[in-house]
Structure formats: C-alpha cells, structure tokens
Amino acid sequence: MLLINQNELLAEGNHVIRTAIEKCIQCGTCSASCPLSQYMDYTPRQIVTLVREGLIHEALKTKTIWLCSTCYLCAVRCPAKINIGEFMTVLKRFTLKNGYSDNLLYPKLMRTYVEYVDKYGRISEPRLMIKFSLKINPFKLLKMLPLSMKLLRDGVLSFSLERVQNLHEVKA
Amino acid sequence: MIGRNLSYYPGCSCSKYGTGRYYGSSSIAVLKALGVDIKEIEDWNCCGSNLYRVIDEKRAYLLGVRNIAKALEMNLPEILVLCPACFLSLNRTLTEVSTNKELKNELKEKYNVIGSPLFSKLRIRHIIDFLVNDIGEEAVKNRVEKKLEGLKIAAYYGCQITRPYGYFDDPEFPTSLERIISWIGGQPVESSLKTKCCGGMLMLTNEKEVLNVIEKILKSYAKVGAEFIVTACPLCHLNLEIAKTRLSEKAGLDKDIPIIYFTQLIGFSFNIPIEELGISKAVAERLDRKIALTVAARGEVNG
Ligand code: SF4
Ligand code: SF4
Numbered sequence: 001m002l003l004i005n006q007n008e009l010l011a012e013g014n015h016v017i018r019t020a021i022e023k024c025i026q027c028g029t030c031s032a033s034c035p036l037s038q039y040m041d042y043t044p045r046q047i048v049t050l051v052r053e054g055l056i057h058e059a060l061k062t063k064t065i066w067l068c069s070t071c072y073l074c075a076v077r078c079p080a081k082i083n084i085g086e087f088m089t090v091l092k093r094f095t096l097k098n099g100y101s102d103n104l105l106y107p108k109l110m111r112t113y114v115e116y117v118d119k120y121g122r123i124s125e126p127r128l129m130i131k132f133s134l135k136i137n138p139f140k141l142l143k144m145l146p147l148s149m150k151l152l153r154d155g156v157l158s159f160s161l162e163r164v165q166n167l168h169e170v171k172a
Numbered sequence: 173m174i175g176r177n178l179s180y181y182p183g184c185s186c187s188k189y190g191t192g193r194y195y196g197s198s199s200i201a202v203l204k205a206l207g208v209d210i211k212e213i214e215d216w217n218c219c220g221s222n223l224y225r226v227i228d229e230k231r232a233y234l235l236g237v238r239n240i241a242k243a244l245e246m247n248l249p250e251i252l253v254l255c256p257a258c259f260l261s262l263n264r265t266l267t268e269v270s271t272n273k274e275l276k277n278e279l280k281e282k283y284n285v286i287g288s289p290l291f292s293k294l295r296i297r298h299i300i301d302f303l304v305n306d307i308g309e310e311a312v313k314n315r316v317e318k319k320l321e322g323l324k325i326a327a328y329y330g331c332q333i334t335r336p337y338g339y340f341d342d343p344e345f346p347t348s349l350e351r352i353i354s355w356i357g358g359q360p361v362e363s364s365l366k367t368k369c370c371g372g373m374l375m376l377t378n379e380k381e382v383l384n385v386i387e388k389i390l391k392s393y394a395k396v397g398a399e400f401i402v403t404a405c406p407l408c409h410l411n412l413e414i415a416k417t418r419l420s421e422k423a424g425l426d427k428d429i430p431i432i433y434f435t436q437l438i439g440f441s442f443n444i445p446i447e448e449l450g451i452s453k454a455v456a457e458r459l460d461r462k463i464a465l466t467v468a469a470r471g472e473v474n475g
Binding site: 035036039066067069070071072073075076077083085086089092093096105106109110111113114117121122123124125126129132133160161162164165166169170 | 184185187217238332385
C-alpha cells in the first residue's frame with residue numbers, strides 16, 4: 001500500500017484542503033447539515049480531523065467520501081467558509097488516482113459515465129443505468145421494470161442517443 | 173419582452189431523448205409564449221459534470237469550455253440552462269477559465285472567442301433566474317389564461333440550483349419558484365426541506381439510504397398539505413418519481429400526487445397544448461377539476 005502524506009493531498013486540491021486543515025473549528029455544522037451523514041462511517045467533521053492528523057490513508061478508505069452527493073449544504077453553512085463538498089470531491093479524485101477503490105460501486109458508475117461521454121460526447125441516462133446495472137447486478141434491472149414501464153407509457157423513457165457530430169473536438 | 177435572445181444549452185437530460193425532455197420542451201414553449209427566442213447551441217456536448225470532474229478535472233473543464241465557445245460564436249452573451257447540474261458545472265468552468273490564467277491562455281489558442289470582449293460579459297443563466305428577474309411578474313401574469321386557483325403547489329428545488337454559489341437566490345431558502353407559482357394563480361405551500369438533496373446519482377449505488385432521505389422529504393411535503401409538487405431538476409424529478417410509487421402512502425401523501433416540472437405548470441396556465449408540455453391527460457384533468465372546484469366554491473360564497 002502506498003503511503004500517502006498530507007503534501008501529496010495538498011498538491012491535488014491545494015486550496016480547499018489547506019483551508020480545511022487550517023481553518024476548521026470542528027463545530028460539526030457540516031455533519032449536522034449533511035443529509036447522508038447518518039449513513040457514513042465517519043462524519044464530514046471527522047474526515048477533516050483525519051486529514052488534519054495526517055491519517056490520509058484512513059480518510060480515503062471511508063465510505064463517507066462516496067456517500068457525499070455534493071449537495072453543498074455543508075459549504076453554505078460552514079462558519080469557517082470551508083467547502084466540504086469540494087473537499088470530498090478532491091478526496092474522491094485522490095482515492096481513484098491512488099487506485100484503491102476499484103471495487104466500490106460509485107467509482108464504477110463514474111467510469112461507466114466517463115466511457116459514454118468519451119465515446120459519444122453525450123450520455124443517455126437509461127442506457128447508462130442499464131450498462132451500470134449489468135456490470136454490478138443484472139437482477140437490479142428486473143426490479144426497475146415496473147417503473148420503466150410506467151415511464152415508457154408516459155413517453156419519458158427512450159433508449160435513443162444523439163451523439164456529438166464533431167467528436168474529434170470533444171476528444172482532443 | 174420581445175427581442176430577447178439567448179443561446180440554449182439543453183444538456184443530456186433535457187434534450188430530445190433525455191428523461192427530462194419535457195422540462196426542455198415545456199421551457200421552450202413557455203419562453204416562446206413570452207416572446208423570448210432561444211437558439212440551441214449547435215452540436216453541444218456533455219457539460220463536464222461533477223462526476224467527470226472526479227475522474228479528470230482538466231478534461232471536465234475542456235468539455236465545458238467547448239459549449240461555452242460554441243455559444244460565444246453565436247454572438248449571444250447569455251446561455252440559458254435548465255438542468256441544475258449543468259448550470260453548476262458550466263458556471264464552474266466559466267469561473268475556472270476566467271481566473272486560471274494558464275488555462276485561459278491555452279484555451280485562447282484553441283478558441284479565439286475565449287479572448288474576446290464577449291467572453292468577459294458572458295453569463296450562464298438558470299431559467300428560474302431568467303423568468304423571475306428578467307421577464308418578471310407583469311409579463312408572466314399577462315400571459316396567464318387559466319389561473320391555477322385553489323391549487324396547493326409545493327416547489328422542490330433540490331440542491332444545486334442555488335448551491336454552493338447562490339447566484340440568484342438564497343442558497344438554503346430560495347423563494348423564486350413560490351413567486352412564480354403565485355403569479356400563475358396558485359397557492360404556494362413551503363416545505364422546510366425544499367432544498368434538501370434528493371441523493372442524486374446515489375440512487376443507483378445506495379438505494380436504501382437515498383430512499384430514507386426522500387421519505388423525510390416527502391413527509392415534509394405531506395405536512396404542509398402539498399397537492400402538487402413542482403420540480404426544477406431532471407434528476408430530482410426522476411428520483412421523486414421512483415420514490416413516490418413506493419413511499420408516498422407511507423409519507424402521508426396521495427399515492428398519485430402529480431410531480432411535474434414547474435415549466436409544465438406555467439405552460440398549463442398559459443393554455444399551451446398538454447402534448448407539447450408533456451403533461452399526461454390524468455394530471456391535466458386533475459388540475460382542471462381542482463380549479464373548477466375552487467371556482468364553484470367561490471361562486472357559492474359570493475352568490
Ligand atoms: S462546518 Fe466547517 S468549521 Fe464546522 S466542523 Fe465542518 S468544516 Fe469544520
Ligand atoms: S456536500 Fe456532501 S458532505 Fe456536504 S452536506 Fe452534502 S452530502 Fe454532506
């Protein structure tokens with residue numbers, strides 16, 4: 001396992017990581033505001049503590065960072081003006097770069113999404129959902145069937161996809 | 173309001189085949205009815221959303237910038253956006269390119285327009301912002317043909333329309349949609365969780381947790397007596413639809429409570445054909461029935 005230190009993390013998301021390390025007063029407003037904190041293994045406030053203590057490896061292994069939906073309620077409420085949603089985004093990116101989250105669902109979803117964008121320049125949500133479900137658990141698709149039928153009836157669901165014409169411009 | 177021109181970025185969700193296509197079609201119809209001409213950005217691509225930004229930040233900005241450059245080439249200083257996630261990422265891209273000199277210089281070589289005077293004037297506008305602050309009360313009211321009298325309508329904003337930047341309204345308790353609802357004759361009711369996050373894409377990876385979060389949200393809507401819920405985000409909309417079938421009764425809401433885009437509702441009050449707006453017959457009948465009841469009740473009181 002790679003040993004990661006604060007400086008490497010600082011290089012990745014300098015501003016937001018530095019602000020959190022230097023300015024957080026550990027008030028817990030972020031944790032109290034977070035719609036998902038009750039399902040996290042560490043609260044957002046505790047993630048700041050881990051990073052501040054240099055326990056980067058522990059922070060990157062938490063479920064917390066992948067449960068952050070980047071809703072930014074923490075960010076607008078933090079008395080020290082720290083954008084914890086952005087802080088989580090940097091941690092996510094850093095985790096992926098250091099390659100120890102390959103079996104988690106959320107990174108898989110993101111990769112499927114990125115594959116689509118790289119290939120077509122745009123995405124089709126229904127196709128993305130199907131491809132993702134096939135990757136992780138095909139039975140999930142059966143569960144989605146009733147709703148899909150309803151959406152099809154309402155004319156909301158379509159599997160067509162318009163791709164970008166000048167794809168080379170997107171790729172470059 | 174004649175003569176207002178904006179370029180339009182539909183984004184994947186609100187485009188022709190996206191799940192939010194009726195958010196797109198109803199917005200276009202409503203703006204047209206108000207005399208606003210929007211021109212779709214040609215051959216636009218993915219906005220380079222937060223998801224992409226986690227994998228590759230630089231490339232996410234490059235994706236965003238191609239759309240911005242294409243809009244500038246149309247010589248229009250404002251881009252209209254519907255999807256809050258696209259709104260956020262295009263705004264973020266614009267800020268990044270404006271403040272990051274190195275990136276800006278690199279991009280100037282690729283797109284001439286990035287160095288042009290128009291670039292510094294460019295604004296990314298959300299349709300709520302545009303309707304409330306540019307079109308305004310009088311123009312909207314003048315266009316209403318069917319007042320939504322007696323309808324208790326609750327808006328659900330979701331998170332990213334106003335956060336983190338709060339461009340045009342309060343980041344936590346915005347009121348723009350409530351104003352629009354009252355302009356078209358409805359009675360806005362407000363849930364304290366109207367900007368609580370719906371869980372977004374986590375619905376696909378953490379369904380149980382997300383459904384718990386949405387249950388709380390739906391309960392808060394039941395508590396204030398919402399009869400119709402309007403949304404402004406294709407992802408929130410889809411998540412609420414998914415959750416509604418399983419949770420509305422548990423949350424104390426009518427199991428068929430209509431959840432529609434706020435632009436569909438405006439279009440309805442403008443008497444735009446429901447096919448164009450993507451409102452189902454059942455929902456249209458429900459709206460009409462409710463209005464008729466209110467009007468009849470008032471007649472009895474007055475008579
Ligand atoms: S709200 Fe801000 S200051 Fe308070 S614990 Fe969270 S990050 Fe630290
Ligand atoms: S941005 Fe993330 S950490 Fe902050 S409140 Fe939202 S979900 Fe929680």
